Amino acid sequence: MSGIEDRLARVEHELYPNSGGSLRDAVDLANARLAQLLPDEEEPTAPPGAAPASP
Numbered sequence: 001m002s003g004i005e006d007r008l009a010r011v012e013h014e015l016y017p018n019s020g021g022s023l024r025d026a027v028d029l030a031n032a033r034l035a036q037l038l039p040d041e042e043e044p045t046a047p048p049g050a051a052p053a054s055p
Contacts, residue, residue, distance in 0.1 A: 014023040 016022065017024050017028060019025075
C-alpha cells in the first residue's frame, strides 16, 4: 500500500504550483508567455474568410 501512496504523492506534486518544478508551473509559465505574445483583443474579430462588417 505504501507504493500507491508514494505514487499518488508524486502525481499530486505535479498538479499544484510549487517551486517551479511541477507540470502545473510549466503550464502556468507557458500561459503567461502566450498572453504576452497574444494579448486578448477588446473587440472580437470576424472569423477568417468572413465579409467585413459595415460601419
